[in-house]
Amino acid sequence: MKKVQLLDHAVLILGALFMLVPVTLAFMTSTHDAMSVYKDGLQMTWGGHFTDTYKTVLTEASGFTKSVTGLTMLYNSMILGFGFAIGKIVISMLAAYAIVYFRFRFGVFFFWVIFTTLLLPLEVRILPSYEIVQGLGMMNSYSGLIIPLIASATGTFYFRQFFKSVPDELVEAARIDGAGPVKFFIDILVPLSKTMIAAIFIIMFVYGWNQYLWPTLITTDETFFTLVRGMKQILAVWVGAQIPETNQAMALAVLAMLPPVVIVVIFQSWFVKGLVESEK
Amino acid sequence: MASITLNTVRKIYAGNVEAVKGISIDIEDGEFIVLVGPSGCGKSTLLRMVAGLEDISSGEILIGDRLVNKVEPADRDIAMVFQNYALYPHMSVYNNLAYGLKNRGIAKSEIDQRVRKAAEILEIGEYLDRKPRQLSGGQRQRVAMGRAIVREPSAFLFDEPLSNLDAKLRVQMRMEIKKLQRDLKTTSIYVTHDQLEAMTLADRLVVLNKGQVEQIGSPMEVYEKPASTFVASFIGSPAMNLIPMKKTALGWEPEQGDGVNFDIRSDASEFIVGLRPEDLEILGDGAPLGAGLAAKVVVTGVEPVGAESYIHGTLGEGGQEVILRAAGKQHYDIGQVLSIAAKQEKIHLFNRQTGKREEEISALQPA
Numbered sequence: 047m048k049k050v051q052l053l054d055h056a057v058l059i060l061g062a063l064f065m066l067v068p069v070t071l072a073f074m075t076s077t078h079d080a081m082s083v084y085k086d087g088l089q090m091t092w093g094g095h096f097t098d099t100y101k102t103v104l105t106e107a108s109g110f111t112k113s114v115t116g117l118t119m120l121y122n123s124m125i126l127g128f129g130f131a132i133g134k135i136v137i138s139m140l141a142a143y144a145i146v147y148f149r150f151r152f153g154v155f156f157f158w159v160i161f162t163t164l165l166l167p168l169e170v171r172i173l174p175s176y177e178i179v180q181g182l183g184m185m186n187s188y189s190g191l192i193i194p195l196i197a198s199a200t201g202t203f204y205f206r207q208f209f210k211s212v213p214d215e216l217v218e219a220a221r222i223d224g225a226g227p228v229k230f231f232i233d234i235l236v237p238l239s240k241t242m243i244a245a246i247f248i249i250m251f252v253y254g255w256n257q258y259l260w261p262t263l264i265t266t267d268e269t270f271f272t273l274v275r276g277m278k279q280i281l282a283v284w285v286g287a288q289i290p291e292t293n294q295a296m297a298l299a300v301l302a303m304l305p306p307v308v309i310v311v312i313f314q315s316w317f318v319k320g321l322v323e324s325e326k
Numbered sequence: 327m328a329s330i331t332l333n334t335v336r337k338i339y340a341g342n343v344e345a346v347k348g349i350s351i352d353i354e355d356g357e358f359i360v361l362v363g364p365s366g367c368g369k370s371t372l373l374r375m376v377a378g379l380e381d382i383s384s385g386e387i388l389i390g391d392r393l394v395n396k397v398e399p400a401d402r403d404i405a406m407v408f409q410n411y412a413l414y415p416h417m418s419v420y421n422n423l424a425y426g427l428k429n430r431g432i433a434k435s436e437i438d439q440r441v442r443k444a445a446e447i448l449e450i451g452e453y454l455d456r457k458p459r460q461l462s463g464g465q466r467q468r469v470a471m472g473r474a475i476v477r478e479p480s481a482f483l484f485d486e487p488l489s490n491l492d493a494k495l496r497v498q499m500r501m502e503i504k505k506l507q508r509d510l511k512t513t514s515i516y517v518t519h520d521q522l523e524a525m526t527l528a529d530r531l532v533v534l535n536k537g538q539v540e541q542i543g544s545p546m547e548v549y550e551k552p553a554s555t556f557v558a559s560f561i562g563s564p565a566m567n568l569i570p571m572k573k574t575a576l577g578w579e580p581e582q583g584d585g586v587n588f589d590i591r592s593d594a595s596e597f598i599v600g601l602r603p604e605d606l607e608i609l610g611d612g613a614p615l616g617a618g619l620a621a622k623v624v625v626t627g628v629e630p631v632g633a634e635s636y637i638h639g640t641l642g643e644g645g646q647e648v649i650l651r652a653a654g655k656q657h658y659d660i661g662q663v664l665s666i667a668a669k670q671e672k673i674h675l676f677n678r679q680t681g682k683r684e685e686e687i688s689a690l691q692p693a
């Protein structure tokens with residue numbers, strides 16, 4: 047018993063270190079100045095340049111055109127993350143609602159069509175998607191970044207499973223209580239789906255936040271750059287005649303990590319609470 | 327308040343399952359009708375057609391004078407109580423009651439007044455702020471009832487509303503539902519497969535079997551004059567003894583077993599004789615036989631249930647099984663032979679082929 051517990055803890059501690067050391071390394075390095083990082087490599091100690099680095103990264107315009115600051119990138123990433131998460135939840139809930147509650151022709155067929163798109167991730171259909179977005183003149187816009195990726199087979203599937211587990215009598219009681227399809231959806235189904243929404247929100251927000259390939263294709267205007275793209279840009283651009291600003295790239299990486307962490311922490315407690323209370 | 331008229335109502339589900347086979351019932355204003363029958367006989371289907379939750383394959387349903395075949399459930403002016411209560415889990419008790427009223431655009435003050443009145447009647451006033459999951463089964467049941475009565479509908483529809491409660495609570499709620507319905511005088515249709523619930527609640531019983539009406543009548547009518555062997559065996563506990571008998575050269579004999587003394591003059595050559603356990607008297611030795619039926623029963627088992635005992639036995643060695651009811655705590659041995667008798671007017675006769683009730687036995691003279 048004792049031994050097993052020791053082993054358990056050793057594994058957990060090892061796992062925690064495995065996750066935390068690189069993060070600490072990135073954070074500590076970002077508190078040094080570019081010179082010492084260049085000379086001595088990555089740092090594991092406090093460098094004292096915390097405010098300098100982060101102020102520069104957040105407020106000083108960078109890039110080829112000197113038109114994008116860290117704050118702008120943060121803002122863009124937020125829009126992408128929230129746009130993805132909210133858009134995907136709305137669309138997939140409506141799709142699942144239609145599939146589960148309305149007996150329209152070929153309903154099952156459409157469900158499977160949606161489901162098979164799981165086999166076609168963005169990378170597979172990226173060229174046609176790009177063609178369409180360009181044809182519609184949606185390059186360099188938030189809608190171009192978000193809308194083409196907003197349909198979600200995963201989300202639709204999860205919501206469908208959830209809706210199917212809602213007792214039929216609840217729908218019937220609502221019908222007798224005079225709730226039409228829209229009222230039933232808003233008054234009853236959406237509140238019941240809270241935990242499901244929280245779970246999917248976490249997944250989709252992080253997915254949107256971490257997008258790299260798609261924004262790279264769709265946005266050439268630097269004012270639309272996200273943090274994830276900006277990071278690479280810093281190292282690529284700022285080399286020049288000077289030394290690479292590794293500390294600033296690290297600061298950007300740390301900043302890019304924070305919002306998803308916050309989202310996960312907030313929604314996870316919701317999510318767990320919902321699971322424990324089980325309102326059905 | 328309104329009458330409800332069913333006119334040859336049929337329901338055919340996909341796959342050609344005929345769940346309800348042309349049922350006609352006239353339900354009077356304020357009447358408490360209980361639909362009773364074994365599982366799968368179509369009770370719920372029929373009730374759901376009245377509610378509008380299920381399409382009607384053919385026939386007509388009228389609530390009051392209005393044909394409602396194509397009317398949405400919300401516009402039928404009915405309220406329904408479900409077996410699993412179907413409360414909205416995320417809403418407080420108050421909002422559960424108020425939701426249907428809000429959707430009808432009733433003024434807030436009026437809603438508040440109605441909810442509080444219903445809560446008072448059902449004694450759930452102190453739970454109004456709780457969520458359904460914070461209530462016991464019995465309290466949830468009351469909330470479900472409350473949701474029906476705040477609507478002040480012209481009819482209540484109940485689908486086995488008590489079957490998720492424990493036995494004691496069920497008896498209590500049964501009495502409350504009856505009293506509530508008597509006070510509100512709202513036409514009610516109540517579905518159950520529990521014959522005791524059916525007997526105690528109903529103004530009139532509708533006994534269903536395989537999608538058809540076997541009998542409609544007051545509980546006592548149905549109990550005393552079951553229209554068929556199906557009704558006879560379904561209503562009453564323990565069930566009526568049904569003994570197939572045939573006319574032989576020696577007189578009437580049971581199909582299985584012997585020792586039965588039964589004499590009537592009839593053209594028929596076979597009957598099913600129905601005898602309720604409580605109508606079978608256990609005679610002391612040498613007691614005289616009156617007009618009616620007498621038999622010798624070999625005791626095979628005794629079930630004491632407190633105030634009375636059920637005695638299982640057979641008509642002669644290894645014959646047809648019968649159940650008797652004996653009051654008090656008398657002792658019976660296995661293998662003991664009892665003399666039993668039933669009065670003429672307590673004997674039911676059913677057609678052997680159709681299972682339907684035959685002419686009154688009092689019209690038949692003893693041979």
Ligand SMILES: Nc1ncnc2c1ncn2[C@@H]1O[C@H](COP(=O)(O)OP(=O)(O)OP(=O)(O)O)[C@@H](O)[C@H]1O
Pocket residue numbers: 339340343344345363364365366367368369370371372519
């Ligand atoms: N949606 C459906 N599709 C096909 N057949 C159905 C459907 N619903 C019910 N049935 C069939 O119709 C018949 C009557 O069902 P119903 O639910 O009315 O029975 P019930 O009398 O309420 O039984 P219980 O006491 O078990 O609730 C059953 O044979 C059932 O299998």
Ligand SMILES: [Mg+2]
Pocket residue numbers: 369370371
């Ligand atoms: Mg049923």
